[in-house]
Amino acid sequence: MTEKKKLRVVHYLNQFFGQIGGEEMAGAKPLVKPGPVGPGLALQQALGDAGEVVATVACGDNYVGDNLDQARLEILELIKQQNPDALVAGPAFNAGRYGMACGMIGQAVTEELSLPVVTGMYKENPGVEIYRKNLYIIGTEDSARGMKEAISAMVALLQKLVRGAQIGAPEQEGYLPRGIRVNVFAEENGAQRAVQMLIAKLNDKHYTTELPMPDFDRVTPNAPVTAMSKAKVALVTSGGIVPKGNPDRIESSSASKYGKYSLADFNDLTPDTHETAHGGYDPVYANQDPDRVLPLDVMQELVKEGIVGSLHPYHYATVGNGTSVANAAKYGAAIATDLRSSGVDAVILTST
Amino acid sequence: MCTIVPISLTVGANRIVPAVAIPHPLGNPELPSTEEKALRKALVEKALKALQTEVNGQTVFN
Numbered sequence: 001m002t003e004k005k006k007l008r009v010v011h012y013l014n015q016f017f018g019q020i021g022g023e024e025m026a027g028a029k030p031l032v033k034p035g036p037v038g039p040g041l042a043l044q045q046a047l048g049d050a051g052e053v054v055a056t057v058a059c060g061d062n063y064v065g066d067n068l069d070q071a072r073l074e075i076l077e078l079i080k081q082q083n084p085d086a087l088v089a090g091p092a093f094n095a096g097r098y099g100m101a102c103g104m105i106g107q108a109v110t111e112e113l114s115l116p117v118v119t120g121m122y123k124e125n126p127g128v129e130i131y132r133k134n135l136y137i138i139g140t141e142d143s144a145r146g147m148k149e150a151i152s153a154m155v156a157l158l159q160k161l162v163r164g165a166q167i168g169a170p171e172q173e174g175y176l177p178r179g180i181r182v183n184v185f186a187e188e189n190g191a192q193r194a195v196q197m198l199i200a201k202l203n204d205k206h207y208t209t210e211l212p213m214p215d216f217d218r219v220t221p222n223a224p225v226t227a228m229s230k231a232k233v234a235l236v237t238s239g240g241i242v243p244k245g246n247p248d249r250i251e252s253s254s255a256s257k258y259g260k261y262s263l264a265d266f267n268d269l270t271p272d273t274h275e276t277a278h279g280g281y282d283p284v285y286a287n288q289d290p291d292r293v294l295p296l297d298v299m300q301e302l303v304k305e306g307i308v309g310s311l312h313p314y315h316y317a318t319v320g321n322g323t324s325v326a327n328a329a330k331y332g333a334a335i336a337t338d339l340r341s342s343g344v345d346a347v348i349l350t351s352t
Numbered sequence: 353m354c355t356i357v358p359i360s361l362t363v364g365a366n367r368i369v370p371a372v373a374i375p376h377p378l379g380n381p382e383l384p385s386t387e388e389k390a391l392r393k394a395l396v397e398k399a400l401k402a403l404q405t406e407v408n409g410q411t412v413f414n
Contacts, residue, residue: 221366221407228400239377285376291392292379298393308400325363346403348396349365351354352374 007051007162010082011040012075012089012105014098018058026097028060030075032082039147043088046155055082061097064104071101076108084115086162091120091150092127094142099127106135116161120150121176128176136161136175214325227309231345234312236335238320238328239286239293239352240278241269250319252279258318258331260338263311268297280321281352293350312344320351353377353399361410367402368412371395 015025017038036044036053044053057078064071079087087109089102099121106117120138121128128137136157140150153174160167170177186193193210200207225231242250248259255277266273269290276286276293291297294315302308316335320328339347353369354360355377360368371377378392402413 216362216364218364219366221409224406225403228404281375285379285381288381289379292376295378295392295396298389298396301393302396348353348399350371350377352377
């Protein structure tokens, strides 16, 4: 009879759960303790005979936060030395710095050691938003009250990952949605399901949407421009207006990038100089006269007339069609940084 | 400046100027070109006015 090999599990904890100390030890460098520590005891119990918590790697949350690259390297090395089969990180509950550390270490172990990783966090932990796409994060309570349930769900999922079993939907397995779409066969077609949902909604009954809307930001409006005749204004568009030939090959749908293009030589956009890269709407009108989407011709007139101080000599363009909110926000932030460093006072953003 | 105002409201834009149509938000191919350009200029001037207006929350400039 051959004995089934026990899974070698390394457990990552912060200074508090790793029993180094409290907040005063948040700057502690990473260290290894043999076997399970603190929540590791529950982890060992849940693993039973299937696995062994061979070591605990613990580190202060501030040390990780203040020395990201260095801490990543050091912790990864300590984990690697244990020759593990899998990593469990946390759970971090609603502790933000701890969640970020679990996410970063988890991602590093996934990418560089190609090992299965499970962590656990409360849904509003900032680590969730950053690492949910790369990691299995079990949804937990907001405090250590929920330790037992969290560890139990983390171990169940870890064992599936180790076996290479198919991972079910987030609500079945208890992890936070990763934004992955999977094709499934449904008993009833979409129209039937939609009508049933509508009827349930009209009757104030419970229903589950098949396409939850993302949470959108709300931002405080900026103060108005006080002297437009002195202001530098920029043009930005999600309508896909790019130089003829689309030099950056911005995709017609689900754009993976934005482009920055010089306007210095143009007073008017024409079919010879510009076109739209945007799919999903009839491009004929935008291609005939790209000013219909990016109003350069009238902006240049308004500058000449002294109504607008100056025009930022570049425009920025991406394609809104099917582009994810997360990517759009990323492009927006990068464009805003560039505009700020160029001293732009105001932006006209056009969308199709 | 956008055609589908409810989308701009959903994504959180604060100063919104409704535009003409999805494939030509700042133009109208049915108009003679001088009139079309005048329409575009009027819309951009409305956007400039919106930028110079104090707002406390999401505002649509009709």
